[in-house]
Structures are given as structure tokens and as C-alpha cells.
Amino acid sequence: MNTKHLTLPSVFLISALALTACADGASGGPGSDEPDAAESGGAASGEPAAVESSVESTSEPAVEPSDRETHEAGGPSPRLAITYDGGVSVLDGATLEVLSQDEAEGFVRVNPAGDGRHFFLTEGESFRLIDGGTWGEPHGDHDHFYTTDPHVSDITVDGPAPGHVVSHDGIGTLFFDGNGEIHSYDLADLDVESPLETEVAETEEAHHGVAVVFPDGGRFETLGNEDERNGARVLDAEGEEIVSSEECPGVHGEAAGSDGMLAVGCEDGVLTFDGAEFTKIQADEEYARIGNLFPAEDSPIFLGDYNLDEEGEEPMTEVALVDTASGEISTVDVEAPYNFRSLARGPQGEALVLAEDGVLHVIDPETGEHTDQLEIMQEWTEPEEWQEPRPAIRVVDDIAYVTEPDAQTLHMVDLGSMEIINSAELDFTPNEIAAVDGRTAEGAEDHEGEHAAEEDEEVDDAEVDEEADHEDHDH
Template identity: 45%
Template sequence: MMKRHMLGSAVVASALLLTGCQAADEATDYDAVGKDEKSAAADDTDAKGHAQELAAAQPRIVTTYDGGIVTLDATTLDVIADTKIEGFNRLNPVGDGRHLVVSVADGFRLFDAGVWTQPHGDHTHSYAADPELTDTVFDTELPGHVVHHGESTVLFGDGDGKIQTFDTEDFADGDPKPQVAEADEPHHGVAVKLADESMLHTIGTEDERVGAKVVDKAGKETARSEDCPGVHGEAAAKDDVIALGCEDGILLFKDGTFEKIDAPDSFGRIGNQSGHEDSQYILGDYKVEKDVELERPERVSVTDTKTNELSLVDLGASYSFRSLGRGPEGEGVVLTTDGKLKIIDPKTASVTEEYPVIDEWEEPVEWQEARPTLFVQDEVAYVSEPDKKKIHIVDLESGEVMAETTLPHAPNELTGVAG
């Protein structure tokens, strides 16, 4: 795993490059900074929302609460903005390091977290501005999963089966235009654009989900599997492999075909997965109680997409669907109800480290209710503790709690942008 002093050196080098470029380029107005290259030294952000140039990228953390969205500095956890929006809100990064979409009644609403980095010759420029809940809404009924894979971002509407595909870099324009397609029938589904520009999406109805298919850019079906009952979620692995969870195992799409990996139990549901595009392993949850209102599992699944082997890892405590993450080297990270982060070596399917972070907790029955949540960005994990209105930063190499803060509201959803 990368050492922190290496990160420090990289930041210093970036700052030196930036200083040299600033001297050469002079000042520019950043009212309309988008994906076009612009450079200059800029003054502090003013009331009009002008951008401030930074010495290096400035990541931010974004969390929801009942009635709003809070944006934090990812290093200090200082509150940057508290944006009001009614109701229970879901957040998904679009993958450009700056924007997220908020699931609202009429679709996906674009949220600008206010930090971004642009290429400029042999170096980059980074900027910060005020976060903004924009007026841009990508219309759909019952907004569902958002998937960023490769150079594309895909939004799936559960209520109308609407699939909206974007070139991720186009979000820099603030109002990108999607390519639109539709699933055969509306259902709680997901879609992924593949490297060859084919589209993989789930198939099913409002009452039953059975599998997935792939269509090429001309709309011709090239692969199909209906051997994935209750298909849910997705994750990407190395070599453009896509994994979908099933009620009896996991379904992989690789090398142009679907391959099913059966669970060791007749009912072995994998509904939530976490991938790493440089790793051949998929981390997933694992449930075996078919009819219970809320199972509290104590095992997770690790799937080797090269060998098609599925292994189970005993954690000694339960977890929730917001507990799974991946570290910088592809290691699994799970936040368990004993208040610890469990670090998993996917090659051996075993727990290698346990880091105590928060108090013991119990998953609420209603999935919308706030519960401790994990978000991993680079070499650190962010862990929320709603009962105490806290967020903690944990160094994944040492387990050290590097910082924590108390928020004005109990955090619910938790994510971030790299800037």
C-alpha cells in the first residue's frame, strides 16, 4: 500500500508545477469554467461563485440528512455548505470527480460539489467553488442505480426502464445530453456501458427479475442469461468483467458471454457488491434466509472472476448494505456492527486486520433509516456515526482515526468526490 509520505511528495510536486504555470498564465475569470482548458491565478471565491485556484486537488465529502445535503472538506471535515432539499435523498457520484446526482421525485438532479481538476499541457490545475444544487434534472420515473464505468455514466429509471448514457467528461458542461434507451420492461434494474460500447442491462418486470442481456451499439442482442433470479446491483472487476448479484450466487459477464457461479447454499443471495477495476475479485454481501424481514449476516462473499471461485469470509459480526468498500490495492473493507473496520485479503478470502472505530450498532429494519456507513476514497475510509452526528476519517494502512467531527445533523448517505 502506498505510504503517506509518497502522497506528500506528490502534492509538493504538483504545487511546484502549478506555481510555475501561474507565473506564465496570469489571471482569468472562472465564471464559466467547464471542460475547456483554462488557467490562471484566481482570487478567493466571491459572492458570485467565482472559482479559487488551488495548489492541488481538494477532495470533498458529501452526506445527506433529512432535509438537506452537507458538503465537507475531505481532509479537515470542516463544513463547506449546508444545502436544503426536502425529504429522503439518495446521492451518487457520476465519476467526474466533481458532480453527483440526487434522486428526486422527477428524476436525477445534478449536484455540483464545487471542486475539479483540469489538464493543462504536462500538468493540471485544480479549483474550488461553492457547492450548488443545480436546476438540471434528468427526467425519469423512480430514479434508481447510477453506474460509472470506463468513460461512461449510466442512469437507470426503475419506473419507466429509461436508460440514460453520458460521456462522463461531458458533465463538466453542467448540462450534458444523454443517449436514451429503454429496458424491455420497467423494473428495479441497472445498466452498464462496456468498453466496446455495448450496453449490459438487467431484464425483468416489476414483479420478477431474472437476469441480464447485452446489446451492441446498433441495438442487436449479443448475449443473454435468465439464470440470475432476483438480479440486483453490479460491480466491475479487472478486464471489463461485470458482476451481477443473484439469489443463488453471482452472474459474470466476461469475454462476451455470461457465466453463472452458484452459491454454496440453495438460497445464497448476493445483492450488493463492491468492485475494483484493477482487481479480479468482487466483494459482496451474502444472505441465506429467504423469507426473513431483515437478516443480519455475518459472512461476506469474495468472487475470483478469473477462476470463477466463490468464497465466504466469516466476520464475527453483522453489517449492512452500506458497509462494503475497497481499499487502494483492492483489499476488501467492511464496517461491522461491532464498530470495527475489517480488512480482507481477497486472494486468501480472510480477514487480515481489524480496526476499532465507533461504538457497537444495530442495522435498522427500514433501509432508508440512517445507520453507520462506510465510504472509501484513496487511502482513507470515512465512517459515519449517525447516533452521535459524527464522521470519522480512518487511515486504512494503520487503522488510526486521523480526524473526526460532529455535524449539525445526523448523517445518512455518505459519498465524496476527488476534486
């Protein structure tokens, strides 16, 4: 096992030291990675309507959100949210220090909210907003970056069987499997100090699905009911169907590719939407379920899981490389079992597979060749129930975060040098992991925030008072 402790890449080291230099920012986006869940209930389609999320108090916070101290950082400062039995923790992405631990009832899940700062905790029959405590603010031709203490808020969006969380083009979408409700929100509106207003629409029937709301008010949504799922459709802002396809049995997951392409997995391939029409990319096998897709920036190729056993008894060992440019699906045998939390993309678009042999496999998506590998942990076996902890991987820039539940450990892997550069023992067994990078996501920079506003005021004052010095302002 190749391990080097406490050696951090420069971008993370700069953030950890909280320097006050200015740095440019970029945006990123999440993919979807949930397995199937039970569908229940029913709903009729309707026009979008504005609602305000409920605010439910579970316990008095030790510090009010507005009382938290703010620190300026020298660059983006990633934060990680990790769930465990009975709670959720937020960690510093550079040092792996546990910054907060909060109790939560029942089985909980976590997803990035889409703005580079917040998470949504799936808890019972609600999505609960978490402030990861890291963000960037535009300031002229560059960004300034800040951190504060994480905060699990009392702001929730409620509904039966909360499922997928996705975001595109400045809009986030929450999907409730139990009634088919689609709640959308502006990324710029996420704030743990203010109630969250969402626009609400509904699918024709309730099902385990996913939706994407467009800036013009239209939306992409999956088709199905409690018995089966079979495709997707696109509607305009008035709720009128524009185009649809029922060529996707068992539709699941969602990912956005290059040029705004949307893709969902099927039990016999992948269905894509290019902004005008649907295209089915057929798998060679009669049954070849691709339930989760992982995109990479500027790449037409999606990485997907590839399940050839309809009964779900045989483990997956092959991964799918879905080339949307050629309309072909190729497969690569990892020669070790893996599961739905095993896949990610690297900084150069490389396909990453964390398999049960304890090895992180690196695959060239263009050629399908194995280009590198790193032993991270001992061999392990996927648990029978999907809710039970198993190793998981998330990537921010050139760093992969890998959980090892059996050892209650979190590993930090430099994908450039392919070595473990830090490992942290946890006092809980990690289950799900999500990451935010502290950069302002596209569409979430509609207003610069209070710190940037303060800076602008001070700059204006400096123009009036020649003795004022811009370097002296506070954040």
C-alpha cells in the same frame, strides 16, 4: 478507541493548504450499493434518442455558478456529499469542514456522477446534478487541480423511481426503475451551468435494474419486470440483442472488474460478462443472495454481501469473495452483523467490513484471513427500514470516511496506520455518503477546460513576448 485528531496524510494536507504545485492525476470509479426498491410502471424497448434534461428551479442560489471564485490546489482535493433528513451537505475531504448545506424534499440519495467532480442527488422523481467543486485539468504531462464552492444546481434528469447511477469508459448511465428508461451522458459534458443532454433507451419491461452504456452505443442491461428479475443481456448500438443470460434470479447491483469485466449479483451467486459471453459463478447454497459487489483495481476478486436468509429476518455475518479467475465463491465470517452500506475496498484491494460491533474489519481477499481491525464506535443495531440512517463507509485512496449517525459524527480513518486521524461533529444526522476525488476520470478529459485553455493562450503569448512569465498567469 484509537483516535488522533487533525493529523492528515500528506496528499490531503497538500490539498488543504491549496499549494500551487503541479501534480499527476488518476481516475477512479464507483460501485453500486442500493438495496431492492419497489418496481412500478412499464416500458417497451426502443432506439436511443437525444433528450435534454429538465431545468427546475427550487430557489435562487446565493451565488451564480459562474460567479464562484476558483482556487488552484496542490493536488486532488476530495469532496464528500452526505444526505440527511431534509437536505444534502458537501464537505471538504481533508478538513471535514461543511462547505454547503442545501434543502431537499423527501428521502434523498446521492451518488458520484462519474467524472471525479459531480454528484447526482436522487430526489423525488429526478436525478439532480451537484457540483462538488473539485476537479483536475490536463496540462502537458501533468494535471493542475482546482477547487471552488459546491453548488446544488437546478439541472435535473426526470423520470419515475430513479435508481442506479453507474459510469464506465467516459459514459455515465442513469436508470429509472419506474419505466425502465436508461439515460446516458458523456462525463465530459457534466456542467452545472449548461443543460445536460442524455441519450435515452428503454428496457423491455420496467423493473428495479441497472444498465451500462458502452462507447460504441451498445449497452448492458438487466432483465426483469415488476414481479421478478432474472438475468442480463447485451445489445449493440442498433438495439439488437447480442447475448443474454437468464441464470441470475433476483439480479441486483453492478460492478466493473479488471479488464472491463461486468458483474451483477444473484440470489444464488454472481453473473459476469467478459465482453463476449456471460458466465455464472454458482454459490454453494441454494439461496445465497449477493446484492452488492465491490471491485478493486487489478483484482479478479469482488467483495460482496452474502445473505442466506430468504425471509430477510436473520442478519448477515458472512461476506463473499468472488474470484472471477477461478470461478469460485468463498465466504468469510465477520462474526458480527453488517449491512449493505458496510462494505468497501482499501488501497491494496483489501476487503473492508464495518460491522455492528463498531469495528472496521480488514480481510485479505486472496486468503480470507482477518489482517487488522479498528474500533471506531460503540456497538449499534441496523434499523428496520433501509432508508433510516446507519453507519456507512466510503474510501478515497488510503482514507476511509465512516459515518456514525447516533453521534452525528464523521470519522476519517488512515487505512495505512489504521487509526482515526480526524473526527467532525455534524449538526445533522448523516445518512448516505458519496465521495469524489477531484481527479479527471477516464473519458472525461475530452477538453481541458477554461483554465487550461487560458494557460495555453498565455503560453502562446509568452512565446511571442519574451518578457512574459508563465509563473505569473492566473487561474
